[in-house]
Amino acid sequence: MTDEITEKPVVCATALGKSYTDSSGAVVALGGVSLLVNSGEFVAVCGPSGCGKSTLLLIIGLLLKADEGNLALIGQDIGGMSASSKSSFRAQNIGFVFQDFHLIPYLNVMENVMVPALAKPIGDAPARAKALLEEMGLSHRHDHLPSELSSGERQRTALVRALLLRPKLILADEPTGNLDRDNADAVLSHLANYADNGGSVVMATHDQEAMKRAGKRLHLDDGLKVVPD
Amino acid sequence: MNTARLVAREILHRRWSFVLGTLAVSVSVFCLLGSLAVIESFDRATDRKLGEINAETLSILKVHEDEIRKAMKGLGFNIHIYPEGQDLSEIYSKGYGKHTMPESYVKRLADSNIVTVNHLLPRLTQMVEWPEGETSVLLFGVRGEEPIAFRGPQKKGELIDPVAENEIALGYELHHRRNIKTGEDIVFRGRKFQVARVHQRRGGIDDITAWVSLPVVQDMLGKPGEINSILALECNCESLDRLGEVTKEIKLILPNTQVIEVESKALARAQARNGAKSLRIKEKGKFLKDRENLREVREGFANFLVILVALLSLVSITYLTASNVRERILEVGTLCAIGIGFNRVLQVILSRAILMGMLGSIVSIGMLALSGEIFGEGNVFDLIGIGFYGWLVLMISVPLMSGAAGWLPAFLGARRAPAEVLRND
Numbered sequence: 001m002t003d004e005i006t007e008k009p010v011v012c013a014t015a016l017g018k019s020y021t022d023s024s025g026a027v028v029a030l031g032g033v034s035l036l037v038n039s040g041e042f043v044a045v046c047g048p049s050g051c052g053k054s055t056l057l058l059i060i061g062l063l064l065k066a067d068e069g070n071l072a073l074i075g076q077d078i079g080g081m082s083a084s085s086k087s088s089f090r091a092q093n094i095g096f097v098f099q100d101f102h103l104i105p106y107l108n109v110m111e112n113v114m115v116p117a118l119a120k121p122i123g124d125a126p127a128r129a130k131a132l133l134e135e136m137g138l139s140h141r142h143d144h145l146p147s148e149l150s151s152g153e154r155q156r157t158a159l160v161r162a163l164l165l166r167p168k169l170i171l172a173d174e175p176t177g178n179l180d181r182d183n184a185d186a187v188l189s190h191l192a193n194y195a196d197n198g199g200s201v202v203m204a205t206h207d208q209e210a211m212k213r214a215g216k217r218l219h220l221d222d223g224l225k226v227v228p229d
Numbered sequence: 230m231n232t233a234r235l236v237a238r239e240i241l242h243r244r245w246s247f248v249l250g251t252l253a254v255s256v257s258v259f260c261l262l263g264s265l266a267v268i269e270s271f272d273r274a275t276d277r278k279l280g281e282i283n284a285e286t287l288s289i290l291k292v293h294e295d296e297i298r299k300a301m302k303g304l305g306f307n308i309h310i311y312p313e314g315q316d317l318s319e320i321y322s323k324g325y326g327k328h329t330m331p332e333s334y335v336k337r338l339a340d341s342n343i344v345t346v347n348h349l350l351p352r353l354t355q356m357v358e359w360p361e362g363e364t365s366v367l368l369f370g371v372r373g374e375e376p377i378a379f380r381g382p383q384k385k386g387e388l389i390d391p392v393a394e395n396e397i398a399l400g401y402e403l404h405h406r407r408n409i410k411t412g413e414d415i416v417f418r419g420r421k422f423q424v425a426r427v428h429q430r431r432g433g434i435d436d437i438t439a440w441v442s443l444p445v446v447q448d449m450l451g452k453p454g455e456i457n458s459i460l461a462l463e464c465n466c467e468s469l470d471r472l473g474e475v476t477k478e479i480k481l482i483l484p485n486t487q488v489i490e491v492e493s494k495a496l497a498r499a500q501a502r503n504g505a506k507s508l509r510i511k512e513k514g515k516f517l518k519d520r521e522n523l524r525e526v527r528e529g530f531a532n533f534l535v536i537l538v539a540l541l542s543l544v545s546i547t548y549l550t551a552s553n554v555r556e557r558i559l560e561v562g563t564l565c566a567i568g569i570g571f572n573r574v575l576q577v578i579l580s581r582a583i584l585m586g587m588l589g590s591i592v593s594i595g596m597l598a599l600s601g602e603i604f605g606e607g608n609v610f611d612l613i614g615i616g617f618y619g620w621l622v623l624m625i626s627v628p629l630m631s632g633a634a635g636w637l638p639a640f641l642g643a644r645r646a647p648a649e650v651l652r653n654d
Contacts, residue, residue, distance in 0.1 A: 054652045063566055064648040084570050091568025098651065102563040106242030107235070114230035119568040161567070173651075 008075030010169050010200040011037035011060055017068030018055055029055045032069070035218065037202055039168070042195035044214030045204045051220045053204035057171045060202060061094055062086040074168055091119035095162030097191075099174035101154040103146040103161075109133065109153075110142045113160045120165055132160040136190065152183025159190055170194060172203040176210050188213040232573065236580040243553065247585060250549045254589025254631055257535075257542035258623070259596050263604055264531035266597075266612040270605020271527060273612075275520045282516065286509040308346075308475055310334075310459040313485045320489075324367060324434050325354035329455035332443075334483050338459070339375045341482045346475065348462040349375040353446050353455065359439075361416045362407060367400075367438045370446025370456075391442075396425035398440040405430075417441075418449060543634040550582050550635030554642030562647035571643050578639040579632050586631025590624055 018030040030052040037043050045053050058064035059071065062078060071078055074093060081089065095116075103112045110129060117125040133139050136156040146154055155175060162170055172191060176184035184207070192213055195201045203214060211217050240247045311320065312328040320326045335351040353370035373391035392398055397417060399409060404427040409415060413424050417439065430436060447453045461475070476488040554561070557578070564574050597609050605612055615623070 055648075058648045058652060061566065063651065064646070084572075087565070087568050087570040089568075090566065094568070096563075096566045098563075100559075102559055102566075102651070104235075104560055104563070106238045107230075111230055111234070111238070115235075115564070115569075116567050117230055118232065118235070118564075118573065119570070 009036050009038050009072070010041075010074055011035055011202065012072040013056075013060065013069065014071075015069040016056070016059055016066045016071065018052070018059065018064065018066050030059070030066070033220065034069075035060075035202075037169075037200050037216075039200055040195055040198050041216055042192055042201045042214045043203065043216045043218060044211045045202060045218050045220055046206060046211050047220035048206060053206075053220055054173050056220065057173050057202060057204050060169075061096060061171045062090055087119070091116065091165065093168045095165070095167040095170045097155070097158050097162050097170060097172040097175045097187075099177035101146070101151075101158045101178075103154055103157055105146055108143050108145055109138060109149070109157050112146065112157055113164055116161060116164045122165065125164060129160065129164055132163055133157075136160055137186075150183075151178050152180070152186065155179055155183065155187050156190070159187060163194065168200060170199060170201045172201060172205075174205055174207075175203060176205065176207050181209070184210065232577060232580070235577055236584070239557075239577075240581060240584065243556070246549050246553060247581065250546055250582070250585035250631075251589045251592060253542040253545040253549075254586050254627060255592035255596060257538045258590050258593035258627055260538045261535045262593065262597055262609075262613050262623075263600070264535050265615065266604035266609050267531060268524070268528055269612045269614060270607075271520075271524055273605070273607075275517075275524070278516065278520075279513070282509070282513050286506065286513070289505055289509065308461045309489045310338075310461060310479060310483065310486050311457070311489065313487055315457075315487065317487075317489065323356060325356070326457050327355075329353070329452055329457045330486065332447075332454050332456045334486070335375045335456070335459055338461075338479070338482055343478055343482065346461040346479075348460075350460040350462070351375065351443065351456045352458055352460060353443060353450065353452060354457055355446075355450055357418065357450070359403075359417060361418070362403065364403070364406075365437065366403060366417075367434055368446055368449070369438055369440045370443040370450075371440055372443040392425060392440050394442045394445055395422060396442070397422035398426040398428065399424060400428050400438040401430040401436040403437060403439060404428075420445075420449070543630065546582055546585060546631050546634035547638060549585075550578070551638035551642075553581060554578060554638050558642065558645065558650050561642055561645065562650040565647035566651060574643040575639055578642055579635055582635030582639070583628045583632040586628030587624070589631070590627045 013033065013035040015032045015034055016030055017028070017032055019026045019028050021027070033052075033056060035043075035045075035056070045056060047053055055064065059066045060073070062073075062081070073089070076089075078086065078089070104115065107115070110133070113129045113133065114125060122128075130139070130142075133142065136159065138153060138156055138160070141149060141153060141157075146157070149157065155178070159175075162172075170191065175187050175191070179187065188210055191201050191203065195215065201214075203210065205211060309320075311317075311326055312330040315326040315328040317326075332351055335349050338346070339349055351372065355368055357366055357368045358364075359366045371392060397415065403409070404424070409424055409427065411424050411427050415422055415424060422441070428435065441449070443456070444453075447455060461479075479486065479488055561574055561578075564577070565571075597613075600609060602609075
């Protein structure tokens with residue numbers, strides 16, 4: 001759904017490493033992971049719980065800094081980027097979808113999907129929000145609070161929010177983890193459709209059905225390496 | 230969607246903690262402004278009481294002054310002028326002397342350039358029988374004050390109240406025993422008089438005295454144009470030997486007289502007046518000191534209370550903001566993930582605390598308006614008296630302080646790495 005398809009890789013990660021420290025000492029969450037995602041690709045990152053899928057997505061989403069390795073997004077090296085530049089970059093280029101939706105509880109559906117416009121105001125945001133909500137089958141839910149929605153509706157709302165500013169990359173962390181099969185299929189279809197239209201999707205999942213919907217599958221084994229399917 | 234809408238929605242969503250914070254601020258501001266009103270009210274009450282004390286003091290002093298003037302009229306300020314041959318022991322024993330001198334002496338004194346005397350009152354006095362009343366009476370022939378020529382008319386008015394020719398004034402024993410009232414007609418030694426005044430008890434010879442016009446008394450006693458003393462009042466002598474000074478000047482004008490200084494009741498009253506004045510000044514000083522001490526105590530307590538309440542209010546704002554941030558940590562992480570920068574997130578969180586301050590100030594003003602006269606009499610805003618700029622400073626500083634109180638938890642919340650809360654591993 002991006003208006004512009006770039007020739008440069010959307011994600012170019014090389015040997016990304018990340019460790020955490022807890023009471024038992026340093027825990028390696030991600031060790032030497034490399035990843036290349038081009039425009040129009042729907043990539044599923046698979047692996048068991050705790051293998052570092054979310055960590056990888058957070059690093060790619062510029063919410064977490066890797067201890068090792070290099071990362072370039074849309075041809076731009078993000079190594080020396082300031083925090084505010086990262087925020088601005090995220091607002092312009094990256095959309096997030098979370099397993100727990102993370103909708104703002106006191107805003108209705110329309111207001112929730114309009115939140116990204118706070119970071120990057122665009123003139124047609126309300127019209128686009130309405131169109132996306134209609135496309136997702138949520139046009140009758142504009143004024144409803146998240147607490148009044150089903151899980152599938154919440155996730156579709158979160159998806160509309162992620163798509164509002166036409167990002168080049170969608171990072172979806174277990175987007176079907178809390179959904180029934182039908183709703184999961186609907187969300188996956190929207191993500192696949194987004195990729196088909198030139199956007200890039202990186203989805204962390206351990207759902208076999210979800211993996212099948214992705215065009216490219218990567219297995220993250222104990223956070224150490226990426227094995228092409 | 231804009232920041233204001235986001236903030237407003239959030240406040241409505243978590244309204245009770247917002248109300249609590251607003252109340253904390255309003256109570257704090259209410260205490261601050263209330264303490265100002267109480268202190269001002271106290272100061273005004275002190276000023277009012279001081280005004281009353283001053284007015285009372287002036288009134289008392291005025292009464293004393295009037296008494297002194299009256300006393301001078303009766304016993305003289307300082308001197309009596311008697312004929313040269315008068316035996317003074319007779320005067321001390323009977324209250325008057327039998328020797329007389331021409332009434333023209335008064336005129337001679339008044340027409341001279343005498344400077345040591347201010348008022349001249351001629352009198353003819355004699356103890357007589359009042360057959361109709363079956364008693365003895367000290368008869369006083371008096372007339373109005375003889376004006377001293379070179380000084381011009383009396384500005385302060387006559388010291389003595391003259392008795393008209395057909396009138397009489399009676400001492401206490403004379404009218405009281407016979408139940409005589411002012412305005413009644415009585416017969417005194419064969420002559421008819423109207424009672425012009427009846428005097429209160431004075432506890433002395435005045436109580437058996439009758440005051441009658443001097444020419445009438447002169448006629449009654451067969452001593453026309455004669456007097457037996459001149460009362461001279463308000464001597465202006467500054468030297469210690471004031472009697473010598475006055476005597477010297479009078480003797481030059483009236484060689485055949487003698488001058489006696491009489492113990493002055495006026496002096497005693499003046500001393501009493503000064504004593505009263507001094508006492509009032511002491512009372513006033515004590516009152517002021519007591520009020521000042523009380524004010525210090527009140528001010529100290531008010532300051533303590535205001536600081537305590539303000540601290541509690543700030544702590545509660547800090548706590549409520551921290552609690553709010555804790556509740557919203559996922560929201561903050563999500564906003565960061567969406568690309569909303571640190572400053573905007575901080576602004577969203579802090580707006581709540583600042584709005585608590587603004588609204589709290591307004592509520593406190595409403596509370597003051599509804600509080601009536603609990604802080605003292607009058608309009609509470611008039612008592613607070615901080616003026617337009619004072620209110621402006623208040624309306625700006627309270628939200629700022631409230632924001633400052635919430636700044637640390639807001640800063641820590643906005644600064645918290647979103648990955649910590651969003652990570653799904």
